[in-house]
Amino acid sequence: MRLLIVIGGSAHSAQALQMSVRLAHLSDEQPTILTVIRTDKERPRAEKGLAEARALFQAQGMEARTVIRTGQVDLEILHEVMDGGYDLLVLGERQMDRLITRLRGTVSVRLARQAPCSVLIVKGPVRPCRRVLLCESATVEPPLSERFVSGRVGRLLADTIELTVLHVMSQIPAAVQVDLAPLEADAEALIRLGAPEGEWLQRAVARLRPRCRQVRAIVRHGLVVDEILTEAREGDYDLVVIGAHREHGWQRFLLDDIAQEILTQIDRSILVVP
Amino acid sequence: MSEPTPSTSDRSDTGLVRSVPILRYRLRSVYAGKVVLFWVSLFLFILAITLMKEGARSLAPLIRDTFRVTNPLNSLGFGWLFAYMVMSGSPVAAAALTFFDAGALDALSTFTMITGSRLGASFIVLFIGFLYVLRGRSRLAGLSMGLLSLSVTGTTYLIGLVVGMGLLLSGHLQRFYPQRGALLNSIFAIIFDPLVNQLLIIFPRWILFPLGLLITLTSFNLFDRCLPQMALKESQVGRVSRLVYRPLIMFLLGAGITMISMSVSVSLGILVPLSQRGFVRRENVIPYIMGANITTFVDTLLVAVLLNNPLAFTVVLTEMISIAIVSLFILTFIYKPYERRMIRFVIWVTENNRNLGIFMFLIFLVPILLLLI
Numbered sequence: 001m002r003l004l005i006v007i008g009g010s011a012h013s014a015q016a017l018q019m020s021v022r023l024a025h026l027s028d029e030q031p032t033i034l035t036v037i038r039t040d041k042e043r044p045r046a047e048k049g050l051a052e053a054r055a056l057f058q059a060q061g062m063e064a065r066t067v068i069r070t071g072q073v074d075l076e077i078l079h080e081v082m083d084g085g086y087d088l089l090v091l092g093e094r095q096m097d098r099l100i101t102r103l104r105g106t107v108s109v110r111l112a113r114q115a116p117c118s119v120l121i122v123k124g125p126v127r128p129c130r131r132v133l134l135c136e137s138a139t140v141e142p143p144l145s146e147r148f149v150s151g152r153v154g155r156l157l158a159d160t161i162e163l164t165v166l167h168v169m170s171q172i173p174a175a176v177q178v179d180l181a182p183l184e185a186d187a188e189a190l191i192r193l194g195a196p197e198g199e200w201l202q203r204a205v206a207r208l209r210p211r212c213r214q215v216r217a218i219v220r221h222g223l224v225v226d227e228i229l230t231e232a233r234e235g236d237y238d239l240v241v242i243g244a245h246r247e248h249g250w251q252r253f254l255l256d257d258i259a260q261e262i263l264t265q266i267d268r269s270i271l272v273v274p
Numbered sequence: 275m276s277e278p279t280p281s282t283s284d285r286s287d288t289g290l291v292r293s294v295p296i297l298r299y300r301l302r303s304v305y306a307g308k309v310v311l312f313w314v315s316l317f318l319f320i321l322a323i324t325l326m327k328e329g330a331r332s333l334a335p336l337i338r339d340t341f342r343v344t345n346p347l348n349s350l351g352f353g354w355l356f357a358y359m360v361m362s363g364s365p366v367a368a369a370a371l372t373f374f375d376a377g378a379l380d381a382l383s384t385f386t387m388i389t390g391s392r393l394g395a396s397f398i399v400l401f402i403g404f405l406y407v408l409r410g411r412s413r414l415a416g417l418s419m420g421l422l423s424l425s426v427t428g429t430t431y432l433i434g435l436v437v438g439m440g441l442l443l444s445g446h447l448q449r450f451y452p453q454r455g456a457l458l459n460s461i462f463a464i465i466f467d468p469l470v471n472q473l474l475i476i477f478p479r480w481i482l483f484p485l486g487l488l489i490t491l492t493s494f495n496l497f498d499r500c501l502p503q504m505a506l507k508e509s510q511v512g513r514v515s516r517l518v519y520r521p522l523i524m525f526l527l528g529a530g531i532t533m534i535s536m537s538v539s540v541s542l543g544i545l546v547p548l549s550q551r552g553f554v555r556r557e558n559v560i561p562y563i564m565g566a567n568i569t570t571f572v573d574t575l576l577v578a579v580l581l582n583n584p585l586a587f588t589v590v591l592t593e594m595i596s597i598a599i600v601s602l603f604i605l606t607f608i609y610k611p612y613e614r615r616m617i618r619f620v621i622w623v624t625e626n627n628r629n630l631g632i633f634m635f636l637i638f639l640v641p642i643l644l645l646l647i
Contacts, residue, residue, distance in 0.1 A: 171554060
C-alpha cells in the first residue's frame with residue numbers, strides 16, 4: 001500500500017502524521033510525506049517540518065521519503081497523487097469559516113472529491129482503527145464493501161476488531177398502497193424478508209468477514225447524512241468509511257454528493273473510497 | 275420441390291412486422307383521443323370561468339353578509355374550507371378570482387383565499403391517507419406523503435402570505451400583465467357569451483356560479499386524463515434516484531412537471547415509480563413539493579387572463595413570486611434544519627393516535643376559527 005501523507009505545519013497536520021505513523025506498518029513500501037508551499041520563501045520552514053515528520057517515523061524504526069511542491073495546495077497534492085500512484089492519501093482537516101467551507105469546500109473535501117485514490121481525513125483524537133463503520137449504499141456498483149476490500153487500502157482493517165456495515169433507508173411510502181414492511185424493518189428482518197437491502201447487506205457482510213472476525217449489519221431509518229453522523233457518534237467508531245462519486249461535467253452538478261456533507265460535519269476520522 | 279415452410283422465427287418476424295402498423299395505429303388513436311380530450315377540457319374550462327364570472331356578481335352579498343368574509347383572515351379560512359368541500363384547490367382559486375372580479379373580495383382577501391385554497395388542497399392527500407388508516411393501514415404508510423405535503427405547503431404558504439402581502443401592497447408587480455389578454459377575451463366573448471345569455475334566460479344568475487364550479491371540476495378531471503402517462507422509471511433513468519440530494523434540481527423538477535400537469539397530486543404521483551416498490555426518499559420530496567407549489571398556479575394565472583382583469587393577474591403572480599422567494603430562501607439558507615423539522619413533525623403526528631387526533635382536529639378547527647374572526 002503506497003501511502004502519501006500531507007502536512008502543513010499546523011495541528012491538523014500533526015493528527016494526520018500521528019495516524020500515518022500508526023498505519024505505516026500496514027504498508028510494504030516507504031511512505032511519502034508531502035508539503036506544499038506557495039513561494040520559495042516558505043521552503044526553510046517546510047523543510048524543517050518535513051525533517052520533524054521524518055524523525056517521527058524514524059523513532060518507530062521506519063523510513064519516510066519527503067517531497068516539497070510549489071503551487072496551489074490541492075492541485076499540487078493531486079499531481080503528486082497521480083505521479084506517485086498512491087493507494088492512500090492521509091491528511092488532516094483545517095477548520096475554516098463555515099460560509100467559506102460551504103461555498104468552496106475545504107482542501108480535504110475537494111481532494112476527497114477529486115483524488116483517484118482513497119482519502120483518509122484525520123479528525124478528532126487519533127486512535128487505532130478497532131471499531132470501523134462502513135456506510136454501504138445500495139445504488140452504487142460495485143458496492144463500497146467490494147471496492148474497499150478488493151483494493152490495497154483494505155489493509156486498514158488489519159487492526160479492526162469490530163466492523164459494522166450500515167445502510168440508511170431514507171425512503172417513505174409514496175402511496176398508501178405501498179408495502180410498509182421494509183421501511184420499518186431492521187437489518188435482520190430485511191435479510192429475512194429477502195428485500196434488496198437485506199441482500200446487499202448479507203453480501204457485504206460475507207465479503208468483509210474474511211477481513212474481520214466480527215462483522216455485523218445494521219439499518220437505520222431517516223435522513224441519510226443525519227443517520228450516518230448519529231451512528232458514528234453513538235457507536236463511538238474509530239473510523240468511518242464512505243464511498244464517493246467521481247462525476248464530471250453536468251453529472252457533477254446534477255448528481256448527489258452527500259460525501260461532502262458528511263466530511264464537513266463528522267467529528268472523527270473518515271476514509272473516502274472512490 | 276416442396277415449398278419451404280417458414281421457421282418459427284420467420285413466422286414471429288412476420289407477425290411482428292404485421293403488428294407494428296397496428297401498434298402505430300393504436301398509438302395514433304390514443305394520441306388523437308388525448309388531443310380531443312385536451313380541447314374539450316379547455317373549452318369546458320373557459321366556459322366554466324365565464325359562467326362563474328357571471329354568477330359571482332349575484333353571490334357578492336352572500337360572501338360578504340352570510341359567510342361574513344370581510345377581511346383577509348376570513349377569506350383565508352373560507353378558501354381553506356371551500357377546498358375541503360370540493361376536494362380540490364384550483365377551482366377554489368378560480369372562484370376567488372371571480373369573486374374579486376365581481377367586487378365581492380378585495381385584492382388582499384383574494385390573495386389569502388387563494389392561499390387558503392392551496393392549504394385545503396394539500397389536505398386532500400392527507401385525508402385520503404387518513405381514510406386508509408381508518409381502514410387499518412399503518413399510520414406511517416398512509417399519512418407520510420400527505421403530511422409532508424401539507425407541512426411543506428403550510429409553512430411556505432404561511433410565510434409567503436406575509437411576503438406576498440408586502441409585494442401586493444407595494445404595487446411593484448402591477449405592471450406585468452399579458453397585453454393579449456383583452457384580445458383573447460373578446461374572441462372568447464364571441465364564442466361563449468351567446469351560450470351564457472341562453473343560460474341566463476333559463477336560470478337565475480347565481481346558479482351560473484355553482485354550475486361553473488361543477489364544470490371546472492369536470493374540466494380538471496378531463497385534463498388529468500389527457501395528460502401523457504408520465505413516469506420516471508428507475509430502469510429508464512438509472513441516475514434519477516441519485517438526484518435526490520440536490521434540492522435545487524428536485525425543486526426545478528417539481529416545478530417543471532407540475533407546470534405541465536397543473537396538479538400537485540398528479541405531479542407527486544409521477545414520483546412513485548422512481549422506486550419499483552413505491553418508495554420515495556425523504557430528501558427527495560420536500561424540494562419537489564416546493565417547486566410544484568409554485569407552478570400549480572399556472573391554471574389560476576390563466577383564469578386571471580380569461581377574466582381580463584390585470585389586478586387579478588397581479589394577485590396570482592404575487593402568490594407565485596412570494597412562494598418562490600420563500601422556497602428559494604429555505605433551500606439556499608436553512609434547508610437542512612427545515613428538512614429535519616418537517617420530518618420530525620411527520621414522525622410526531624404518526625407516532626400515536628392521540629397526536630394524529632390532535633392534528634386532525636386542529637386542521638379542521640383552524641380554518642373555521644379564521645372564518646369566524
